[in-house]
Amino acid sequence: MPPEEPTIIATHNHNVLTTGNGNPVDDNQNSMTAGEFGPILLQDFHLLDKLRHFDSERTPERVVHAKGGGAHGYFEVTADLSKLTSAKFLSKPGIKTPLFARFSTVGGEKGSSDSARDPRGFALKFYTEEGNWDMVGNNTPVFFIRDPLKFPDFIHTQKRNPQTNLKDADAYWDFLSLVPESLHQVIILFSNRGTPYSFRHMDGFSSHTLKLVNNEGVAHLVKWHFKTDQGIKNHSNEEAMELNGTNPDSNVEDLFEAIERGEFPSWTVYLQIMKEEDASKYRWNVFDITKVWPHGDYPLQKIGKMTLNRNPKNFFAEVEQVAFSPAHLVPGIDITNDKMLQGRLFSYSDTHRHRLGPNYLQLPINQAYRTTVAHHQRDGPSTFSQNFNDLPNYEPQSQDPSGPQEQTDDIRAKMSKVQLEGTTGRFSPRKNKGFKPEDDFVQPGNLYRLMKGPEQDDLIKNIVAHMKNVKDQNIVKRQIGLFNSADPEWGKRVQEGLDAVKRPPPPQHEKKA
Ligand code: HEM
Numbered sequence: 001m002p003p004e005e006p007t008i009i010a011t012h013n014h015n016v017l018t019t020g021n022g023n024p025v026d027d028n029q030n031s032m033t034a035g036e037f038g039p040i041l042l043q044d045f046h047l048l049d050k051l052r053h054f055d056s057e058r059t060p061e062r063v064v065h066a067k068g069g070g071a072h073g074y075f076e077v078t079a080d081l082s083k084l085t086s087a088k089f090l091s092k093p094g095i096k097t098p099l100f101a102r103f104s105t106v107g108g109e110k111g112s113s114d115s116a117r118d119p120r121g122f123a124l125k126f127y128t129e130e131g132n133w134d135m136v137g138n139n140t141p142v143f144f145i146r147d148p149l150k151f152p153d154f155i156h157t158q159k160r161n162p163q164t165n166l167k168d169a170d171a172y173w174d175f176l177s178l179v180p181e182s183l184h185q186v187i188i189l190f191s192n193r194g195t196p197y198s199f200r201h202m203d204g205f206s207s208h209t210l211k212l213v214n215n216e217g218v219a220h221l222v223k224w225h226f227k228t229d230q231g232i233k234n235h236s237n238e239e240a241m242e243l244n245g246t247n248p249d250s251n252v253e254d255l256f257e258a259i260e261r262g263e264f265p266s267w268t269v270y271l272q273i274m275k276e277e278d279a280s281k282y283r284w285n286v287f288d289i290t291k292v293w294p295h296g297d298y299p300l301q302k303i304g305k306m307t308l309n310r311n312p313k314n315f316f317a318e319v320e321q322v323a324f325s326p327a328h329l330v331p332g333i334d335i336t337n338d339k340m341l342q343g344r345l346f347s348y349s350d351t352h353r354h355r356l357g358p359n360y361l362q363l364p365i366n367q368a369y370r371t372t373v374a375h376h377q378r379d380g381p382s383t384f385s386q387n388f389n390d391l392p393n394y395e396p397q398s399q400d401p402s403g404p405q406e407q408t409d410d411i412r413a414k415m416s417k418v419q420l421e422g423t424t425g426r427f428s429p430r431k432n433k434g435f436k437p438e439d440d441f442v443q444p445g446n447l448y449r450l451m452k453g454p455e456q457d458d459l460i461k462n463i464v465a466h467m468k469n470v471k472d473q474n475i476v477k478r479q480i481g482l483f484n485s486a487d488p489e490w491g492k493r494v495q496e497g498l499d500a501v502k503r504p505p506p507p508q509h510e511k512k513a
Pocket of ligand 1: 136148206208
């Protein structure tokens with residue numbers, strides 16, 4: 001776990017108020033002036049330092065997933081995975097690895113409500129002895145889109161209208177209705193799973209297909225599942241709407257208070273495992289994040305348990321500054337050709353440099369503190385490590401045998417190989433050999449039919465409550481068309497629900513006489 005105490009330990013007693021450079025402060029109530037009633041002096045470093053630091057207090061919030069809470073804990077392996085992966089932290093049952101978890105909503109700002117209808121982020125940083133592995137998933141097994149080129153547009157429709165600065169139901173459903181592959185995520189989001197009771201009562205998923213690679217270099221395709229031991233518990237739409245007003249921080253509060261009470265939430269961890277050679281024969285494109293692998297085809301295999309047992313001591317230093325990236329890998333865990341994942345490999349570290357600066361990996365919460373980090377990156381804002389002292393800052397070099405060397409013979413340090421064919425181009429999956437347009441409707445349709453009566457009722461109610469705000473009826477028609485393609489009853493019921501509600505008239509202000 002990152003050291004509980006700050007890495008720089010003050011020699012002063014904490015009771016002594018000091019300036020940033022450690023000089024004791026004699027007066028924290030009165031600025032230094034020229035004469036009793038005169039102007040403030042430039043030499044009042046304590047005042048200037050305090051104001052200047054305050055002026056810079058805000059770092060940019062995350063462009064998505066801005067609102068969230070987090071906690072420390074550990075992951076314990078409970079199965080023998082040695083044939084599957086060379087990752088040391090997974091090499092035998094009983095190994096415990098410290099981790100930090102952050103849960104979040106996606107679209108809202110840092111002060112937005114925890115009970116918004118939104119997927120929840122489920123991000124984990126495993127501090128392994130071979131570096132940090134980040135599992136940056138959601139509480140849903142699928143996503144709205146399958147190409148990273150669409151991500152900024154998609155997110156813009158979830159944010160505020162550029163003119164009114166209001167949430168925009170037309171933009172929201174316009175985009176979704178034009179992107180049929182979103183339907184699978186839409187049905188999950190508009191079930192009550194879109195408004196979880198708490199972070200403790202929801203599952204987590206890698207959503208993407210990732211790889212585990214063993215000591216011989218053999219890869220298996222895997223999907224990670226974190227099943228809550230607290231049981232799934234959700235809010236109804238009405239409860240969530242009420243909480244938006246009465247306690248917009250309910251999920252952050254619940255996690256913090258449960259851990260303070262010693263009720264440590266846990267998740268049982270499972271894998272779905274597929275042989276690499278089976279991927280091309282499978283009914284679904286395994287690199288399409290809008291699809292699941294039904295458990296009947298690839299059953300869940302239990303491999304471990306994750307427990308959260310320690311609250312952050314400082315929200316900003318830990319929860320706000322933690323920086324997860326799907327590109328943070330360790331030997332034995334690898335990426336795949338999932339296009340969304342490939343886009344994410346770039347985006348996260350890029351945003352971290354913007355949000356936290358080029359040395360964000362030196363921050364205590366992000367440090368790979370269980371291994372020795374050694375490279376030739378130097379300097380830059382906030383270099384608060386020793387900057388590798390006098391070690392060589394270039395390579396190849398012949399001057400210092402203790403300088404970091406590339407590991408050419410270590411098969412575990414290499415990325416697993418991928419066989420490729422064809423030409424470069426921009427390829428639509430819709431034009432792929434074997435893709436049938438109905439493919440995007442089969443899994444959401446199956447999920448609709450699997451839902452029990454009250455679950456279906458809530459789904460329809462939740463969709464109607466949101467779609468009734470759409471002004472452009474062409475958008476409504478197009479979205480109903482997508483529901484119909486998955487199951488005609490689904491489309492019919494949403495249409496009936498919309499016909500039954502009228503948009504409430506805007507509030508009338510009393511005219512002054
Ligand atoms: C956060 C980009 C898809 C899960 C973020 C952030 C960016 C981003 C820029 C802010 C990170 C930060 O400031 O630290 C993208 C792009 C995507 C994509 C470009 C698609 C191409 C996904 C998907 C998932 C996901 C498919 C889940 C399966 C998360 C989570 C966070 C996050 C959990 C919050 C991490 C935290 O708690 O700090 N994403 N994202 N994202 N994203 Fe994505």
